[in-house]
Amino acid sequence: MNGADTAWIIVATALVLFMTLPGLALFYGGLVRARNVLSVFMHCYAIACLMSVLWFALGYSIAFGGGDSGLWGGLDKVLLLGLSADDLAGTLPEVLFFAFQMTFAIITPALIVGAYVERVGFGFVLLFSALWMLLVYAPVVHWIWGGGMLSDGGIFGETGVRDFAGGIVVHETAGLAALLLAVFLGPRRNKTTPPHNPGFVMIGAAMLWVGWFGFNGGSQLAADGGAAMALTVTHLSAATASLTWALWEKIKFGKASLVGMVTGTIAGLASITPASGFVGPVEALIIGAVAGVLCQEAVNLIRNTLKIDDTLDVFAVHGVGGIFGTIMIAVFGAGSFAAQLGSLAIVGAFTVVVTVVLIFVVKAITPLRVDEETEHSGLDIMVHGERAYDHAS
DSSP states (O other), X not given: OOHHHHHHHHHHHHHHHHXXXXXXXXXXXXXXXXXXXXXXXXXXXXXXXXXXXHIIIIIHHHHHSOOOSSSOOOSTTGGGTTOOTTOEETTEEHHHHHHHHHHHHHHHHHHHHHHHTTXXXXXXXXXXXXXXXXXXXXXXXXXXXXXXXXXXXXXXXXXXXXXXXXXXXXXXXXXXXXXXXXXXXXXXXXXXXXXSOHHHHHXXXXXXXXXXXXXXXXXXXXXXXXXXXXXXXXXXXXXXXXXXXXXXXXXXXXXXXXXXXXXXXXXHXXXXXXXXXXXXXXXXXXXXXXXXXXXXXXXXXXXXXXXXXXXXXXXXXXXHHHHHHHHHHHHTTSSOHHHHHHHHHHHHHHHHHHHHHHHHHHHHHSOSBOOHHHHHHOHHHHHSSOOSSTTOO
Protein backbone atom coordinates (compact mmCIF):
# COMPACT_ATOMS: atom_id res chain seq x y z
CA MET A 1 0.00 0.00 0.00
CA ASN A 2 1.15 3.51 -0.83
CA GLY A 3 0.10 6.03 1.81
CA ALA A 4 0.15 9.06 -0.50
CA ASP A 5 -1.93 7.29 -3.14
CA THR A 6 -4.39 6.14 -0.50
CA ALA A 7 -4.76 9.60 1.02
CA TRP A 8 -5.40 11.19 -2.38
CA ILE A 9 -8.03 8.64 -3.42
CA ILE A 10 -9.82 9.06 -0.08
CA VAL A 11 -10.08 12.77 -0.91
CA ALA A 12 -11.03 12.05 -4.53
CA THR A 13 -13.80 9.70 -3.38
CA ALA A 14 -15.30 12.46 -1.26
CA LEU A 15 -14.99 14.92 -4.16
CA VAL A 16 -16.86 12.67 -6.58
CA LEU A 17 -19.67 12.08 -4.09
CA PHE A 18 -19.76 15.88 -3.64
CA MET A 19 -20.47 16.12 -7.38
CA THR A 20 -23.82 14.38 -6.98
CA LEU A 21 -24.62 15.56 -3.46
CA PRO A 22 -24.98 18.51 -3.51
CA GLY A 23 -23.50 19.61 -6.87
CA LEU A 24 -25.69 17.87 -9.43
CA ALA A 25 -28.77 18.23 -7.22
CA LEU A 26 -28.37 22.03 -7.10
CA PHE A 27 -27.41 22.31 -10.77
CA TYR A 28 -30.48 20.37 -11.91
CA GLY A 29 -32.74 21.72 -9.16
CA GLY A 30 -32.14 25.33 -10.13
CA LEU A 31 -33.09 24.65 -13.75
CA VAL A 32 -36.63 23.42 -13.07
CA ARG A 33 -39.75 25.23 -11.91
CA ALA A 34 -40.02 26.01 -8.21
CA ARG A 35 -42.80 23.46 -7.76
CA ASN A 36 -40.46 20.61 -8.80
CA VAL A 37 -37.16 21.49 -7.15
CA LEU A 38 -37.61 19.11 -4.19
CA SER A 39 -38.44 16.24 -6.53
CA VAL A 40 -35.13 16.77 -8.31
CA PHE A 41 -33.31 16.80 -4.96
CA MET A 42 -35.18 13.62 -4.02
CA HIS A 43 -34.23 11.87 -7.25
CA CYS A 44 -30.52 12.65 -6.82
CA TYR A 45 -30.49 11.77 -3.13
CA ALA A 46 -32.45 8.52 -3.49
CA ILE A 47 -30.33 7.39 -6.43
CA ALA A 48 -27.17 8.04 -4.39
CA CYS A 49 -28.48 5.86 -1.58
CA LEU A 50 -29.83 3.06 -3.77
CA MET A 51 -26.79 2.84 -6.05
CA SER A 52 -24.49 2.63 -3.02
CA VAL A 53 -26.27 -0.45 -1.72
CA LEU A 54 -26.55 -2.08 -5.15
CA TRP A 55 -22.90 -1.41 -6.01
CA PHE A 56 -21.96 -3.14 -2.75
CA ALA A 57 -24.34 -6.03 -3.34
CA LEU A 58 -23.75 -6.78 -7.04
CA GLY A 59 -22.40 -3.91 -9.13
CA TYR A 60 -18.80 -3.99 -8.00
CA SER A 61 -18.55 -7.73 -8.65
CA ILE A 62 -20.09 -7.39 -12.12
CA ALA A 63 -17.64 -4.60 -12.97
CA PHE A 64 -14.43 -5.68 -11.25
CA GLY A 65 -14.86 -9.33 -10.36
CA GLY A 66 -12.39 -11.94 -11.51
CA GLY A 67 -14.42 -13.39 -14.37
CA ASP A 68 -12.44 -14.06 -17.55
CA SER A 69 -15.25 -14.08 -20.14
CA GLY A 70 -14.59 -10.48 -21.10
CA LEU A 71 -18.30 -9.74 -20.73
CA TRP A 72 -18.74 -9.42 -16.98
CA GLY A 73 -16.76 -9.87 -13.80
CA GLY A 74 -18.82 -12.68 -12.30
CA LEU A 75 -20.07 -12.97 -8.74
CA ASP A 76 -16.92 -13.62 -6.73
CA LYS A 77 -17.00 -10.16 -5.08
CA VAL A 78 -20.70 -10.02 -4.22
CA LEU A 79 -21.23 -8.19 -0.91
CA LEU A 80 -17.42 -7.80 -0.71
CA LEU A 81 -17.36 -11.24 0.92
CA GLY A 82 -13.87 -12.18 2.06
CA LEU A 83 -12.49 -8.68 1.48
CA SER A 84 -10.41 -7.27 4.34
CA ALA A 85 -8.83 -3.88 4.96
CA ASP A 86 -5.44 -5.39 4.07
CA ASP A 87 -6.39 -6.54 0.56
CA LEU A 88 -4.90 -4.36 -2.17
CA ALA A 89 -5.93 -3.17 -5.62
CA GLY A 90 -2.65 -1.88 -7.01
CA THR A 91 -1.22 0.47 -4.38
CA LEU A 92 -4.62 1.08 -2.75
CA PRO A 93 -6.70 -0.83 -0.23
CA GLU A 94 -9.28 -2.58 -2.40
CA VAL A 95 -12.09 -1.36 -0.18
CA LEU A 96 -11.05 2.20 -1.09
CA PHE A 97 -10.99 1.35 -4.79
CA PHE A 98 -14.51 -0.07 -4.29
CA ALA A 99 -15.65 3.16 -2.63
CA PHE A 100 -14.10 5.38 -5.32
CA GLN A 101 -15.77 3.40 -8.09
CA MET A 102 -19.03 3.45 -6.13
CA THR A 103 -19.19 7.23 -6.48
CA PHE A 104 -19.04 6.82 -10.27
CA ALA A 105 -21.87 4.30 -10.09
CA ILE A 106 -23.85 6.92 -8.17
CA ILE A 107 -23.38 9.87 -10.49
CA THR A 108 -23.90 8.04 -13.79
CA PRO A 109 -27.60 7.17 -13.32
CA ALA A 110 -28.02 10.48 -11.48
CA LEU A 111 -26.98 12.33 -14.64
CA ILE A 112 -30.00 10.80 -16.40
CA VAL A 113 -32.30 12.64 -13.97
CA GLY A 114 -31.96 15.77 -16.10
CA ALA A 115 -33.87 14.18 -18.99
CA TYR A 116 -37.08 13.35 -17.14
CA VAL A 117 -37.53 16.00 -14.44
CA GLU A 118 -40.97 17.54 -13.84
CA ARG A 119 -42.98 14.63 -15.28
CA VAL A 120 -41.60 11.22 -14.24
CA GLY A 121 -42.94 8.77 -11.68
CA PHE A 122 -40.76 8.35 -8.59
CA GLY A 123 -41.16 4.57 -8.56
CA PHE A 124 -40.00 4.44 -12.16
CA VAL A 125 -36.91 6.51 -11.28
CA LEU A 126 -35.85 4.07 -8.56
CA LEU A 127 -36.53 0.80 -10.40
CA PHE A 128 -35.14 1.95 -13.73
CA SER A 129 -31.99 3.43 -12.17
CA ALA A 130 -31.35 0.25 -10.20
CA LEU A 131 -31.67 -2.08 -13.18
CA TRP A 132 -29.86 0.26 -15.53
CA MET A 133 -26.83 0.56 -13.26
CA LEU A 134 -26.55 -3.22 -12.90
CA LEU A 135 -27.34 -4.21 -16.49
CA VAL A 136 -25.82 -1.33 -18.50
CA TYR A 137 -23.32 0.63 -16.45
CA ALA A 138 -21.60 -2.19 -14.54
CA PRO A 139 -20.98 -4.42 -17.60
CA VAL A 140 -19.60 -1.47 -19.59
CA VAL A 141 -17.26 -0.67 -16.69
CA HIS A 142 -15.98 -4.24 -16.88
CA TRP A 143 -15.49 -4.06 -20.64
CA ILE A 144 -13.34 -0.93 -20.44
CA TRP A 145 -11.89 -0.60 -16.92
CA GLY A 146 -12.22 -4.12 -15.55
CA GLY A 147 -10.06 -5.97 -18.07
CA GLY A 148 -12.98 -6.91 -20.33
CA MET A 149 -13.41 -7.17 -24.06
CA LEU A 150 -12.72 -3.53 -24.99
CA SER A 151 -9.61 -3.11 -22.86
CA ASP A 152 -6.00 -3.94 -23.79
CA GLY A 153 -5.76 -7.45 -25.19
CA GLY A 154 -9.45 -7.56 -26.05
CA ILE A 155 -11.23 -7.40 -29.38
CA PHE A 156 -9.15 -4.44 -30.59
CA GLY A 157 -5.82 -6.15 -29.94
CA GLU A 158 -3.03 -5.14 -27.63
CA THR A 159 -4.13 -1.51 -27.47
CA GLY A 160 -7.75 -1.29 -26.42
CA VAL A 161 -9.96 1.73 -26.00
CA ARG A 162 -8.66 4.73 -24.10
CA ASP A 163 -11.22 6.19 -21.70
CA PHE A 164 -9.45 7.71 -18.73
CA ALA A 165 -12.37 8.74 -16.53
CA GLY A 166 -15.61 7.94 -18.32
CA GLY A 167 -16.31 9.54 -21.70
CA ILE A 168 -17.83 6.24 -22.81
CA VAL A 169 -18.41 4.54 -19.46
CA VAL A 170 -20.23 7.48 -17.86
CA HIS A 171 -21.17 10.16 -20.37
CA GLU A 172 -22.08 8.20 -23.51
CA THR A 173 -24.14 5.64 -21.58
CA ALA A 174 -25.98 8.23 -19.45
CA GLY A 175 -26.49 10.57 -22.41
CA LEU A 176 -28.04 7.92 -24.62
CA ALA A 177 -30.27 6.63 -21.83
CA ALA A 178 -31.41 10.19 -21.16
CA LEU A 179 -32.26 10.79 -24.81
CA LEU A 180 -34.28 7.58 -25.02
CA LEU A 181 -36.20 8.34 -21.84
CA ALA A 182 -37.02 11.81 -23.15
CA VAL A 183 -38.41 10.29 -26.34
CA PHE A 184 -40.54 7.73 -24.48
CA LEU A 185 -41.81 10.29 -21.97
CA GLY A 186 -42.76 12.94 -24.48
CA PRO A 187 -42.45 16.67 -23.81
CA ARG A 188 -43.51 18.53 -20.70
CA ARG A 189 -46.93 20.18 -20.91
CA ASN A 190 -45.38 23.54 -20.04
CA LYS A 191 -41.88 24.08 -21.38
CA THR A 192 -41.87 27.86 -21.41
CA THR A 193 -41.20 28.59 -17.73
CA PRO A 194 -37.56 29.66 -17.23
CA PRO A 195 -35.25 28.18 -14.55
CA HIS A 196 -36.59 29.18 -11.14
CA ASN A 197 -33.17 29.78 -9.58
CA PRO A 198 -30.15 30.46 -11.82
CA GLY A 199 -28.14 31.03 -8.63
CA PHE A 200 -28.64 27.37 -7.67
CA VAL A 201 -27.50 26.43 -11.16
CA MET A 202 -24.26 28.39 -10.84
CA ILE A 203 -23.53 27.07 -7.33
CA GLY A 204 -24.20 23.49 -8.44
CA ALA A 205 -21.99 23.89 -11.51
CA ALA A 206 -19.20 25.31 -9.37
CA MET A 207 -19.45 22.31 -7.04
CA LEU A 208 -19.33 19.98 -10.03
CA TRP A 209 -16.23 21.78 -11.31
CA VAL A 210 -14.43 21.32 -7.99
CA GLY A 211 -15.62 17.75 -7.62
CA TRP A 212 -14.43 16.90 -11.13
CA PHE A 213 -10.85 17.21 -9.89
CA GLY A 214 -11.55 14.03 -7.94
CA PHE A 215 -13.38 12.48 -10.88
CA ASN A 216 -10.54 12.94 -13.37
CA GLY A 217 -7.52 13.42 -11.10
CA GLY A 218 -8.55 10.48 -8.95
CA SER A 219 -8.81 8.22 -11.99
CA GLN A 220 -5.02 8.14 -12.08
CA LEU A 221 -5.37 6.05 -8.87
CA ALA A 222 -2.11 7.56 -7.64
CA ALA A 223 -0.75 10.77 -6.15
CA ASP A 224 1.69 11.60 -8.92
CA GLY A 225 2.34 13.82 -11.91
CA GLY A 226 -0.32 12.06 -13.95
CA ALA A 227 -2.97 13.04 -11.43
CA ALA A 228 -1.67 16.61 -11.40
CA MET A 229 -1.79 16.80 -15.20
CA ALA A 230 -5.30 15.34 -15.29
CA LEU A 231 -6.43 17.96 -12.79
CA THR A 232 -4.78 20.77 -14.75
CA VAL A 233 -6.20 19.85 -18.16
CA THR A 234 -9.63 19.37 -16.58
CA HIS A 235 -9.59 22.92 -15.26
CA LEU A 236 -8.36 24.44 -18.52
CA SER A 237 -10.98 22.67 -20.61
CA ALA A 238 -13.77 23.75 -18.27
CA ALA A 239 -12.62 27.37 -18.23
CA THR A 240 -12.23 27.56 -22.01
CA ALA A 241 -15.58 25.91 -22.76
CA SER A 242 -17.31 28.33 -20.38
CA LEU A 243 -15.90 31.25 -22.34
CA THR A 244 -16.64 29.88 -25.81
CA TRP A 245 -20.20 28.94 -24.83
CA ALA A 246 -20.79 32.49 -23.53
CA LEU A 247 -19.17 34.04 -26.61
CA TRP A 248 -21.25 31.90 -28.97
CA GLU A 249 -24.40 32.89 -27.06
CA LYS A 250 -23.45 36.55 -27.38
CA ILE A 251 -22.88 36.20 -31.12
CA LYS A 252 -26.15 34.35 -31.70
CA PHE A 253 -28.52 36.02 -29.24
CA GLY A 254 -26.87 39.30 -28.28
CA LYS A 255 -26.50 38.30 -24.62
CA ALA A 256 -24.36 35.84 -22.68
CA SER A 257 -26.30 34.23 -19.82
CA LEU A 258 -25.08 32.85 -16.49
CA VAL A 259 -26.93 29.58 -17.04
CA GLY A 260 -25.34 29.31 -20.48
CA MET A 261 -21.84 29.99 -19.23
CA VAL A 262 -22.00 27.39 -16.46
CA THR A 263 -23.54 24.87 -18.86
CA GLY A 264 -20.45 25.47 -20.97
CA THR A 265 -18.40 24.57 -17.90
CA ILE A 266 -20.09 21.18 -17.73
CA ALA A 267 -19.61 20.68 -21.48
CA GLY A 268 -15.89 21.32 -21.10
CA LEU A 269 -15.65 18.97 -18.14
CA ALA A 270 -17.52 16.15 -19.89
CA SER A 271 -15.43 16.55 -23.04
CA ILE A 272 -12.05 16.41 -21.29
CA THR A 273 -13.04 13.49 -19.05
CA PRO A 274 -12.01 10.61 -21.34
CA ALA A 275 -8.89 12.43 -22.54
CA SER A 276 -7.69 13.88 -19.22
CA GLY A 277 -5.04 11.19 -18.74
CA PHE A 278 -3.75 11.33 -22.30
CA VAL A 279 -3.45 14.98 -23.34
CA GLY A 280 -1.60 18.12 -22.27
CA PRO A 281 -2.72 21.69 -21.60
CA VAL A 282 -2.74 22.86 -25.23
CA GLU A 283 -4.89 19.93 -26.31
CA ALA A 284 -7.21 20.60 -23.35
CA LEU A 285 -7.60 24.20 -24.48
CA ILE A 286 -8.60 23.00 -27.95
CA ILE A 287 -11.05 20.42 -26.59
CA GLY A 288 -12.68 22.99 -24.33
CA ALA A 289 -12.86 25.65 -27.03
CA VAL A 290 -14.65 23.33 -29.43
CA ALA A 291 -16.89 21.80 -26.74
CA GLY A 292 -18.41 25.17 -25.80
CA VAL A 293 -19.73 25.63 -29.33
CA LEU A 294 -20.33 21.97 -30.26
CA CYS A 295 -22.45 21.13 -27.23
CA GLN A 296 -24.43 24.38 -27.55
CA GLU A 297 -25.27 23.52 -31.14
CA ALA A 298 -26.21 20.00 -30.01
CA VAL A 299 -28.68 21.58 -27.57
CA ASN A 300 -30.23 23.51 -30.44
CA LEU A 301 -30.41 20.36 -32.57
CA ILE A 302 -32.11 18.24 -29.91
CA ARG A 303 -34.49 20.94 -28.67
CA ASN A 304 -35.45 22.87 -31.75
CA THR A 305 -34.77 20.64 -34.75
CA LEU A 306 -35.61 17.20 -33.40
CA LYS A 307 -38.15 18.59 -30.86
CA ILE A 308 -37.03 16.17 -28.14
CA ASP A 309 -37.61 17.44 -24.60
CA ASP A 310 -34.40 16.23 -22.98
CA THR A 311 -35.27 18.73 -20.29
CA LEU A 312 -31.84 19.69 -18.97
CA ASP A 313 -29.86 18.75 -22.10
CA VAL A 314 -28.21 15.62 -20.76
CA PHE A 315 -27.42 14.10 -24.14
CA ALA A 316 -26.35 17.36 -25.79
CA VAL A 317 -23.92 18.24 -22.99
CA HIS A 318 -22.81 14.95 -21.45
CA GLY A 319 -23.40 12.53 -24.32
CA VAL A 320 -22.03 14.70 -27.11
CA GLY A 321 -19.22 16.00 -24.89
CA GLY A 322 -18.12 12.52 -23.83
CA ILE A 323 -18.26 11.16 -27.38
CA PHE A 324 -16.34 14.16 -28.71
CA GLY A 325 -13.62 13.83 -26.08
CA THR A 326 -13.29 10.11 -26.74
CA ILE A 327 -12.69 10.73 -30.43
CA MET A 328 -10.21 13.53 -29.71
CA ILE A 329 -7.96 11.01 -27.94
CA ALA A 330 -7.34 9.40 -31.32
CA VAL A 331 -7.11 12.77 -33.09
CA PHE A 332 -4.25 13.73 -30.77
CA GLY A 333 -2.53 10.39 -31.31
CA ALA A 334 -3.07 8.87 -27.86
CA GLY A 335 -5.33 6.08 -29.06
CA SER A 336 -6.37 4.27 -32.23
CA PHE A 337 -9.39 5.39 -34.22
CA ALA A 338 -10.52 1.77 -34.57
CA ALA A 339 -10.62 1.21 -30.83
CA GLN A 340 -12.15 4.60 -30.00
CA LEU A 341 -14.85 4.58 -32.68
CA GLY A 342 -15.49 0.85 -32.40
CA SER A 343 -15.96 1.05 -28.65
CA LEU A 344 -18.29 4.03 -28.98
CA ALA A 345 -20.39 2.05 -31.45
CA ILE A 346 -20.46 -1.16 -29.40
CA VAL A 347 -21.28 0.55 -26.11
CA GLY A 348 -23.78 2.83 -27.83
CA ALA A 349 -25.67 -0.04 -29.43
CA PHE A 350 -25.64 -2.06 -26.20
CA THR A 351 -26.88 0.92 -24.18
CA VAL A 352 -29.70 1.68 -26.59
CA VAL A 353 -30.98 -1.89 -26.76
CA VAL A 354 -30.85 -2.62 -23.04
CA THR A 355 -32.23 0.80 -22.09
CA VAL A 356 -35.24 0.41 -24.40
CA VAL A 357 -35.96 -3.06 -22.99
CA LEU A 358 -35.70 -1.71 -19.44
CA ILE A 359 -38.07 1.16 -20.19
CA PHE A 360 -40.73 -1.25 -21.43
CA VAL A 361 -40.23 -3.65 -18.52
CA VAL A 362 -40.20 -1.01 -15.79
CA LYS A 363 -43.17 0.97 -17.11
CA ALA A 364 -45.16 -2.27 -17.13
CA ILE A 365 -44.52 -2.46 -13.38
CA THR A 366 -44.80 1.18 -12.35
CA PRO A 367 -46.02 4.24 -14.29
CA LEU A 368 -43.43 6.05 -16.39
CA ARG A 369 -45.16 9.43 -16.28
CA VAL A 370 -47.25 11.18 -13.65
CA ASP A 371 -50.81 12.22 -14.46
CA GLU A 372 -51.71 15.65 -15.81
CA GLU A 373 -52.91 17.03 -12.47
CA THR A 374 -49.68 16.01 -10.73
CA GLU A 375 -47.58 17.54 -13.46
CA HIS A 376 -49.60 20.78 -13.33
CA SER A 377 -49.51 21.09 -9.54
CA GLY A 378 -45.88 20.00 -9.26
CA LEU A 379 -44.18 16.82 -8.14
CA ASP A 380 -43.03 18.33 -4.85
CA ILE A 381 -46.45 18.58 -3.25
CA MET A 382 -48.26 15.86 -5.22
CA VAL A 383 -45.63 13.09 -4.97
CA HIS A 384 -43.62 13.99 -1.87
CA GLY A 385 -46.05 16.09 0.15
CA GLU A 386 -43.62 18.97 0.51
CA ARG A 387 -43.14 22.40 -0.99
CA ALA A 388 -39.96 24.43 -1.23
CA TYR A 389 -41.77 27.75 -1.61
CA ASP A 390 -45.10 29.05 -0.32
CA HIS A 391 -46.21 30.12 -3.79
CA ALA A 392 -44.45 27.70 -6.13
CA SER A 393 -44.33 28.87 -9.72
